[in-house]
Amino acid sequence: MSHHIYIPILIISTLLSFTSARTTVFINESTPILLLPSSSSAVGEMSGSCPSPDPRLNYRPTIGIVSHPGDGASGRLSNATNASYIAASYVKFVESAGARVVPIIYNEPVEIIQTKLNLVNGVLFTGGWSKTGLYFDVIEEVFNQVLKKNDAGEHFPLLAICLGFELVTMIVSKNNNILEAFSASDQASTLQFMNNINIEETVFQRFPPELVAKLSTECLVMQNHKYGISPETFQKTKELCSFFKVLTTSTDENNKVYVSTAQSERYPVTAVQWHPEKNAFEWGSSVIPHSDNAIQVTQHVANYFVSEARKSFNRPPNDEVLKNLIYNYSPTYCGTAGKGYDEVYIFTDNEKMARL
Ligand SMILES: *[C@@H]1O[C@H](CO)[C@@H](O)[C@H](O)[C@H]1NC(C)=O
Numbered sequence: 001m002s003h004h005i006y007i008p009i010l011i012i013s014t015l016l017s018f019t020s021a022r023t024t025v026f027i028n029e030s031t032p033i034l035l036l037p038s039s040s041s042a043v044g045e046m047s048g049s050c051p052s053p054d055p056r057l058n059y060r061p062t063i064g065i066v067s068h069p070g071d072g073a074s075g076r077l078s079n080a081t082n083a084s085y086i087a088a089s090y091v092k093f094v095e096s097a098g099a100r101v102v103p104i105i106y107n108e109p110v111e112i113i114q115t116k117l118n119l120v121n122g123v124l125f126t127g128g129w130s131k132t133g134l135y136f137d138v139i140e141e142v143f144n145q146v147l148k149k150n151d152a153g154e155h156f157p158l159l160a161i162c163l164g165f166e167l168v169t170m171i172v173s174k175n176n177n178i179l180e181a182f183s184a185s186d187q188a189s190t191l192q193f194m195n196n197i198n199i200e201e202t203v204f205q206r207f208p209p210e211l212v213a214k215l216s217t218e219c220l221v222m223q224n225h226k227y228g229i230s231p232e233t234f235q236k237t238k239e240l241c242s243f244f245k246v247l248t249t250s251t252d253e254n255n256k257v258y259v260s261t262a263q264s265e266r267y268p269v270t271a272v273q274w275h276p277e278k279n280a281f282e283w284g285s286s287v288i289p290h291s292d293n294a295i296q297v298t299q300h301v302a303n304y305f306v307s308e309a310r311k312s313f314n315r316p317p318n319d320e321v322l323k324n325l326i327y328n329y330s331p332t333y334c335g336t337a338g339k340g341y342d343e344v345y346i347f348t349d350n351e352k353m354a355r356l
């Protein structure tokens with residue numbers, strides 16, 4: 001360890017004494033670590049000028065997350081008829097990559113949902129169980145808005161996780177019975193990449209090659225679903241394979257194969273049947289992978305998604321954003337209520353009233 005401590009001291013003292021001479025500094029006799037002073041980037045960094053930000057990118061992105069019916073803990077935390085929730089792990093996931101969150105409360109009036117969509121730079125659909133009624137209709141409407149914004153020239157990404165994957169599959173295929181039964185409740189799994197897949201410009205683009213390789217041999221992703229779609233059904237459904245490219249499949253407890261990652265080539269829309277947010281932020285199941293590699297999976301997916309949101313030009317008035325951020329709500333710890341989530345944001349009419 002001790003030689004690491006000397007290196008910065010060496011760099012600083014060398015800089016002090018040699019800044020005006022063209023000098024090469026070596027860690028040891030053979031390895032140059034710093035070139036001074038001409039074309040080296042180390043000198044540029046030391047001069048105190050920061051490169052100007054890329055004007056094509058939005059460095060203050062916000063993400064809308066659609067709430068799911070219920071309290072996330074089967075009535076243990078709230079029995080309010082209109083309660084809906086967002087597990088805090090999705091919020092932390094987005095925040096960890098440098099974006100803020102606006103909750104899109106699914107049973108708010110349509111005009112408010114519309115207003116909130118104009119405050120964000122991308123949308124996340126969470127896991128859950130609801131596939132019918134108002135929730136389905138709202139997800140369908142938001143999905144169509146995402147496509148519309150992109151068609152109008154705005155880069156507006158969507159990340160659909162677990163239930164989100166299933167709902168998007170139903171919406172794109174225009175077939176609400178397209179899903180099949182799978183046994184992948186509370187299961188860590190691998191991801192098997194399709195043959196000859198190019199991961200450039202996909203959710204896996206930022207993964208180091210070693211991590212991509214490990215995804216197919218180590219159980220680095222968390223599954224928790226009873227439905228899914230087989231690659232066969234996917235490929236024979238024209239609407240699905242013209243919209244999505246299948247990137248990976250996974251195998252359930254009965255060795256049945258299902259599509260686990262799909263990405264649109266035309267839109268910045270990514271659907272994952274697995275839970276990238278859980279590895280770093282959920283502890284309720286002993287099966288959730290928490291290894292160094294598993295945490296990197298969470299981080300790379302979050303970084304990919306938020307980097308897509310930075311390409312959105314939407315820059316709404318700051319005070320409108322502030323009024324709607326998730327920071328206006330407090331999460332409830334529910335690890336002791338024992339329902340899989342550690343923390344949830346619960347939205348009820350009462351809370352909405354309290355904010356007015
Ligand atoms: C200097 O660094 C090089 C490359 O890191 C290494 O191969 C070499 O063994 C080092 N030499 C000494 C004397 O530590």
Ligand SMILES: *[C@@H]1O[C@H](CO)[C@@H](O)[C@H](O)[C@H]1NC(C)=O
Nearest residue numbers: 071074075076077078079080
């Ligand atoms: C919700 O209702 C159930 C069943 O009546 C009850 O056991 C539970 O304590 C209630 N939860 C809350 C937070 O009041």
Ligand SMILES: *[C@@H]1O[C@H](CO)[C@@H](O)[C@H](O)[C@H]1NC(C)=O
Nearest residue numbers: 080081082107108109349352
């Ligand atoms: C549920 O919420 C909607 C919209 O906020 C409201 O119109 C309705 O009255 C609420 N119902 C109950 C039972 O609170």
